[in-house]
Amino acid sequence: MPDKPQPSRQDQLRAKPGRKAAENAAPSSVQVLDRSLKLLDLVASSDGAALTDLSDQSGMAPSTVHRLLTSLANHGMVTHDAETGAWIIGLKAFEIGNAFLRFRKLGTISRPFLKQLMEHSGETANIGIEDGGDVVFISQVESHAPMRAFFRPGRRGPIHASGIGKAILSTWDNAGIERLLSPRPLTGFTEKTRDTLSKLLADIETIRSRGWSIDDEEHTLGMRCLAAPIFNEYGEAIAGISVSGPAVRLPDETLAALGPVVKAAADGVTRAMGGRVAAELQGKIGS
DSSP states (O other), X not given: OOOOOOOOHHHHHHXXXXXXXXXXXXXXXXXXXXXXXXXHHXXXXXXXXXXXXXXXXXXXXXXXXXXXXXXXXXXXXXXXXXTTOOEEEOHHHHHHHHHHHHHHHHHHHHHHHHHHHHHHHSSEEEEEEEETTEEEEEEEEOOSSSSOOOOOTTOEEXXXXXXXXXXXXXXXXXXXXXXXXXXXXXXXXXXXSOOSHHHHHHHHHHHHHHSSEEEESSSSTTEEEEEEEEEOTTSOEEEEEEEEEEGGGSOHHHHHHHHHHHHHHHHHHHHHTTOOOGGGGTTTSOO
């Protein structure tokens, strides 16, 4: 039986559009995500790319490229220059990349402050950020004590039952706090949790006047925490620094003594990052 003839190079090139169409038929969500990220990378690596160039570089049909770019543009990840016809990186992609750099910088810069806090207090020192109404812990220096607080980096916690969370909320106005928390239940973890908006807002007022927050066994019985906010160059709270430990080692008089120390550490991180300590925000927050 004779061998099946092989297609010529010219035939292969002619078949390429059909191959693209077949490859791109009914893609799964994972495929769509992979292709979108590939396009985003191509756009980011150029000073402006035409749709046909992106199609050639990605190996995807122009219609598929256009559909994915349109979706990315709807999320602000890319934008289309109507004059040149080029696709360029969008503002949202810049914000996401800038956030990574900011928090990588925060983790590095805050390290000596965390160590000083841990050595001064004898308790675990933490850095956390707000994300989607939660607190996410990004760095920690653990106490040397056998019984100590521990928060794995990346762990999320409820913003209303967290020292760092309440410290960050205290820099928002009441309307902003209500917009975030009104649609969701405030879970009561212990009998001390501020599990209603009125209780939380009353506590927030105290935090604003004092300058630091206290988690008084509101998430975990037997554990207390105090925290203060860290600000960026616009005077916006982007994170918080805290010390946490067993309530037996953090009585009221110890918290009162440590509060200014934690606030000073937070202000130190703010200045080290080129941020602005928000003393001038006094009077601009509240109802």
